[in-house]
Amino acid sequence: MTRKLSLAALTTDEVRAICGCPPTALLLPVGSVEPHGPHLSLETDTRISEFAAERAAAILVEQGITAYVAPSVPYGVTEFAAGFAGAIGVPAAVLTALLEAIVGRCLEDGWSHVCIVNNHLEPAHDAAIRLAIARTDDGRTSVACPLTRRWGRTLSDEFKRGNCHAGRYETSLVLAAGGHVHDGFTSLPELDVSLSDGIKAGSATFAAMGLTRAYTGAPAMASAAEGDALYDKLALMIVTEVTEGLAKAGSLPGRA
Numbered sequence: 001m002t003r004k005l006s007l008a009a010l011t012t013d014e015v016r017a018i019c020g021c022p023p024t025a026l027l028l029p030v031g032s033v034e035p036h037g038p039h040l041s042l043e044t045d046t047r048i049s050e051f052a053a054e055r056a057a058a059i060l061v062e063q064g065i066t067a068y069v070a071p072s073v074p075y076g077v078t079e080f081a082a083g084f085a086g087a088i089g090v091p092a093a094v095l096t097a098l099l100e101a102i103v104g105r106c107l108e109d110g111w112s113h114v115c116i117v118n119n120h121l122e123p124a125h126d127a128a129i130r131l132a133i134a135r136t137d138d139g140r141t142s143v144a145c146p147l148t149r150r151w152g153r154t155l156s157d158e159f160k161r162g163n164c165h166a167g168r169y170e171t172s173l174v175l176a177a178g179g180h181v182h183d184g185f186t187s188l189p190e191l192d193v194s195l196s197d198g199i200k201a202g203s204a205t206f207a208a209m210g211l212t213r214a215y216t217g218a219p220a221m222a223s224a225a226e227g228d229a230l231y232d233k234l235a236l237m238i239v240t241e242v243t244e245g246l247a248k249a250g251s252l253p254g255r256a
Contacts, residue, residue: 005057007068018066019110023251025060025067025242026111027053028102030129032076032120035084035206037166037215039185040174042086045120046074048170048234051177053117055231056144056238063239065246070106073099077125080195082205084214092128099132107140112251115242118145119234123199139249142241144234151237155230158217162196165206167217169230176227190218 007026010018018024031046041047053069060067078089090098099116106114116129126147133141146152152160159169174181193216198209206214246252 005054005061005067005069007070010068015109018068021066022110022112023065023246024111025057025065025113025115025246026070026106027057027067027238027242028070028099028106028114028116029053029072030076030099030116030118030120031072031074032078032122032125033074033086033088034076034078034081034120035086035214036170037185037188037219038213039182039188039215039219040166040171041180042088043074044166044170044174044179045076046072047177047179048119048173049117051173052119052144052231052234052238055235056117056242059235059239060242063243065242065252067242070102073102076120077122077128078120079124079204080122080206081214083207092124095125095128096132099129100135103133103136103141107136112249113140113142113242113245115142115144115238115245117238118143118147121145121147121195123147139245139247139251142245144238144241146234146237151233154233154237156226162194162198163192163217165195165211165217166215167191167219168221168226169217171219171222172224172227173230174227175222175224176231181222185222186220188215188219190220191216 029049036044057067081087203209
């Protein structure tokens with residue numbers, strides 16, 4: 001991450017000065033430690049959230065909103081990955097309590113808005129995150145996540161079909177972020193299994209849906225160029241959630 005956009009790189013005096021000159025926004029990336037096929041790392045969801053947050057922070061700064069990216073929360077609810085090595089999840093209640101505490105402390109510091117950026121799309125994980133900001137539904141907080149129809153419909157066809165776990169969609173995002181994709185991903189066969197359909201049908205795990213190697217979709221068709229275009233859309237999602245929140249809270253002059 002560019003240090004000038006990193007909360008962790010600031011001193012306490014710098015944070016105090018920044019928060020004293022609103023409007024300000026803090027982006028909190030959230031992800032998971034979870035299998036993503038034989039070709040992507042366990043940190044995939046977290047890295048996607050981080051890279052999207054970095055791009056969004058730069059755009060917000062251009063719009064006159066001081067924005068920084070907080071240290072990530074890399075653990076999430078990962079029940080669907082049960083049975084695969086490397087699936088290290090936490091209970092939903094633990095995640096909610098942790099995020100509620102972090103967000104609350106950031107607001108106490110004086111940040112105008114805190115946006116949780118999430119790209120781990122397990123429904124229980126998303127619900128736990130949203131519960132964490134339920135008490136601050138006044139424009140000071142938001143969740144930026146493509147799981148909602150508003151943002152999901154702007155993304156790739158594979159994403160909209162639900163065939164996107166470690167498929168073309170996520171592999172493209174990792175390539176664009178400069179992450180390591182293991183050799184051989186271009187030889188992985190396409191798997192036409194929709195996670196969204198599986199969840200609706202009551203399947204409780206990837207394995208039950210037929211994801212024997214913890215991926216679906218077409219990772220062999222991924223490209224960095226496609227990932228870069230997708231990050232533009234994810235960044236727009238974050239920027240919009242933040243600016244709408246700031247406007248709701250009356251923190252953007254001339255916008256309400």
